[in-house]
Amino acid sequence: MLKHQPQEQADSLLEQVHHFLAAHPHLESIDLMLSDMNGVIRGKRIEAASLEKIAKEGMCLPASVFALDICGETVEETGLGFEQGDGDRICHILPHSLSVIPWKKNAAQALVTMHEVDGQPFFADPRQLLTKTLSRLQQRGMFPCVAIEWEFYLLDARSENRQPQAPLLPKSQQRMQQTQVYSLDELDEFSEFIRDIQDYCHTQNIPSDNVIAEYAPGQFEVTLQHQEDPLLACDQAILLKRAIKAVAKQHGYLATFMAKPYAEHSGNGCHVHISMLDELGNNRFAKDSALLEYALAGLLDTMPQAIALLAPNANSYRRFQPDMFVPLQANWGWDNRTVALRIPSGSKANTRIEHRVAGADCNPYIVMSALLAGIDYGIDQQLDCAEAVSGDASKANAPALPTYWQQALKTFSHSTLWSLLGEDFSHVYHANKLSEWHRFEAQVSPLEQQWYQQMV
Template sequence: MNLPSHPQSPAAAGLPEDDAATLRGIDGCELIDLILPDMNGLLRGKRITRDALDKVYADGVCLPMSLIATDITGNTVEETGLGYDIGDEDRICRPVPGSLRSVPWAPRPMAQLLLAMEDAAGGLFEANPREVLRRVLARYAARGLKPVVAVELEFYLFEQRPDADGRPVASRNPATGAPNRSTQVYYMEDLNDYRGFTDAVAAACRAQRIPADTAVAEYAPGQFEINLKHRDDALLACDDAIYLKRAIKAIAQQQGALASFMAKPLVDQAGSGMHIHVSVLDDEGRNVFASPVGQPADALRHAIGGLQRSAADCLLLFAPNANSYRRFVLNAFVPLNTCWGYNNRTVAMRIPHGSEANTRVEHRIAGADANVYLVTAAVLAGMLHGIENGFDPGPPIVGNAYEQTENLTPFWRDTIDDFLASDFVAEWFGAPFRHIYGQQKLKEMRSFNTQVTDLEYDWYLRSV
């Protein structure tokens, strides 16, 4: 599929004014990280010197096309057709204008810059996660609609080194030196004790123009959540999340800790989610979801209905990894259904408490391990699909959804099959993307299933 020539390709050397201003503000900048987020959300790319940056803006930089769909271990997935089948070809990757930002934790002045990959014809490579989201947004724009998006990310802080078995070790409270053992959700003392970490993250966000809003201690020892403010540009909202995640990991490492966005790192503790908040504006800037509690606007009802209809097709985007499925357990504030409700954390699609004008949907299915561009694309596609088709979500759940609905337990193999067979995915994200992403995950699942786990030795080595 050939899309229009990249609008971000300058004809001659020179940075867009926003990026030039950012660079001027990084006194003595010596190095720039060129970043291409892959389908797993891992950041791949190159590090260049400052004197090479003008050439990157003028001509782009070459990276292997297969990088987009490498597996979680960094290996090329030949089944995608992007490896040996095409000679492991390079593609031109060009800067995303306005994405140049500082790297404030670096030991010497540095910047970082997002890249977008082109296809062989010079258009945008349609399987690039950022471009998948861009195409969904184009369908909103064609209807005179604009999504407003905010991202919430949960994560754990562990000791930097795992134990002798490779398992995570509870972080030590910086104030007391004792390992974190207790669960004190929203506990202010935890935030005070970790002020050195949260202050450093806040400072990094200010330096990078990341609109971080709130930090809270979450529902497990050493678990935190940092929220981003809403944006009326969903691409920028996801860019913010990419940079925030990188900052959190880097600052944790500097302070002798490990920040993990693994969906379920501890079997007996809460998992980490990625919650996407969405409202939708019409061409006059009015929120089409605006409505009083108990009297949902038609657009709100239909959007939720679309999310319900597309949830199974898109679950692989929300839960991409083997560990993702450990998170779906009862009574852990994780949706085991596709129901909805007002101010209710037991449902999949929550309408948070707030003013009528600020009515929005909080989508709660995805884990923190997922790719934020793909999760947001799936949420927005499901909502618009529902609006266009007038789907009915049924009545909202009042009270405990776990006791009122059938609690489903998803399995990775079934989710991959559903994704590869999905007409919805092919229509909204493209058949090439469906094939590449589906084959990537199928290869990861097969590789995962070849491993012999410690539990198998515990259960079977002597007993059978």
Template sequence: MEWLREHPEVKTIRIAAADLNGVARGKRLPARFADKVMTEGTKFPYSVLNLDIWGEDIEDSPLVFESGDPDGMLMPTERGFLPMPWLDAPTALLPLWMFHPDGRPYEGDPRQALARVVERYDAAGLVPVVATELEFFLIDDSGRTLRVPPSPRSGKRRTGGEVLSLRALDAFDQFFTSLYDACESMDIPADTAISEAGPGQFEINLMHQADPLKAADDTWMFKNMVKGVARQYGFAASFMAKPYEAWSGNGMHMHFSILTKDGTNIFDNGGDEGTAALRHAVAGCLRAMPGSTLLFAPHENSYDRLVPNAHAPTGIGWAYENRTAAIRIPSSGPKARRIEHRVAGGDVNPYLTVAAILGAALNGLEDKLEPPAPFKGNAYDKQLAQLPGDWQQAIDAFAECPDIKRIFPAHLVENYLMTKRQELHYMAELSDEETVELYLETV
């Protein structure tokens, strides 16, 4: 409440939690009622965190008619109030997560799922350090065809991709200045911005931090913030996996290392190859990868990105300093030895993605798994086991994966399966244009 007292200009607040698709679900209320939410929380139906991508109930879900659609209790996260500078009126966001009325965490909440994984690390005396890299497109969606928006500086449209182009960044300098100002005000540690391979495509890195929940919070809020700031400038920002058929899609790469409680990196052996613990973590990620693909590629459009020679991994393998690999060990100083997981698209729920990757790595550490030898060269030319090739295969692999059952509570797994099966069924009715319209800003 101190933040609100310091910002008397804020008259309305948004209270919101992430559903299984990462969509923000919540309420608007006058700021004068904020104290009640802070102390008593608020109520949403449990089913609200388990809606499909259209925002519809899941048919035959036990959370709806069978149980009378009961309420869960939403309480503020440790983040507290944050400004929403992309809105016209001064407004604050209060992030929430869900509990049962008796105080138990609700197992269908994706943030609670990540907290459960973090608790496993804490019990093992370990601290994961996490960073995410997010790619997105700036898009003029005002016409029938998606196009690069005109530069606010020059009024001109650039029609091609320009990797690491300062000119492409400078064309949207005002937008990026507003974006970084918003990140600063929301305590989101945005670092480097670069232009990417697609037209109007950019990537921003969020800094490493030894708090996976905050890293996932930052990623979730960053996605919502980028979309909001873009609309201030008259265009859309999209994390959709593949908005343009002819260009590479959007990824969300995740870097992580694991420390002991005294700050020692368990992947660091003083050399380039890393420790046995690094190999165990890699092996855990590889073993869980087929079953985790539904979390890394959660939508129909996600599978348009996961094709050979399109800067997204298709094979299940690992390598040192090789961006064709699903798991890359970047070159770095030994103390910064880390794993980069490159499978997830920009359209993911960050809580579920971070939980899946960290959970798989911990499974590998606990089981002392050994990976196959790292490969060299082009992963697309290797005889590697492949990721599930389409949405149905990924749903089946998720349902059958022992690692998924070990990482996530059964309630969340069943809810997620019901959600994706319903979406798979109804997506068959949509045209390509309707698919783009659905996903463009929703994910």
């Protein structure tokens, strides 16, 4: 067994692997995956015969997997590359994530999480960051119950020059042109695509709840059921995104979670619902209005600092535009979809905060860590909460959120949230994204050529 791995945990994992292999005797390959800083799945594909050995000993991956930018290049400024010899760490399988891959013959997959060689959590793994952040709330006797919603676009996979184009409606063969939010007819057109998503989720134990047509042609929202384990909720969010992309490909589409694929249409968001339970499973937000206000105040206070985490790349900031259902200020309100923090309507027992700022291009582990750290900070400091906003929040007087990438990175740098998440992790994340911003800014865009090449 791997040194310092708890014997009971190792035995349980090995037993589950034995049962899984016995139930699927024809498996040939298994994808072992983790989520990098960008939410991109990285890992190794192994032969099924190697699974038991890895369950016992773990799998080696270089720490620099968390120094990769969106292009897969190592950002040396993180300190995780050549500076430390590009050394390996040990990854352990998350047994609940072990499942067959419905879209591949004789294949399976599982998520892993990274540890130091001595068994300690590796600080730059976003999942380990969430584990650490969650433990602080649990020590207070508070247990978050969360749900994640993804928005995504279906695009015509035959689009030229990478310009997005809405797909043809499968039955009528008409090109999608209009926004038909909550349209059941549109769902009927894509019923086979939606059915396959639901079937694949069922096969992989991903509790998807419902699918709706959203605010633009070819845009959909899929919701995951509430989970009392935020780590599990984020694991399922990562696997759901992978499944949606695979189903789309099978149907001849491209599914994109890019924050703003169309200039003229709404962007893709990631909404996070959070309630707070006690040891008996009672919702403390429903019973303690002061606690709810402390949580709201902490989220509002750290929100400008968190934008660099909630909007992680260049395209993320195209989404921050007026009248596009994207908050531009740090505010909150009761059942108000124009605010950043919405308290949805419903029974008092289901009182929760809906955080509406993050884009669908985010890493859910990092977003969840930032939100829970903000809540913990507000409760610890007993911060005063601003008044709720009624009506159109864009007309309210509230702190503006950073809407440019460089501004967001500067606001995050050495902030309260930087400290709450940990100096080591925050440095790696910031260095990664700062390098990416420099690379992006150094490019000459086609629009610049069009405007300036001959005219100046």
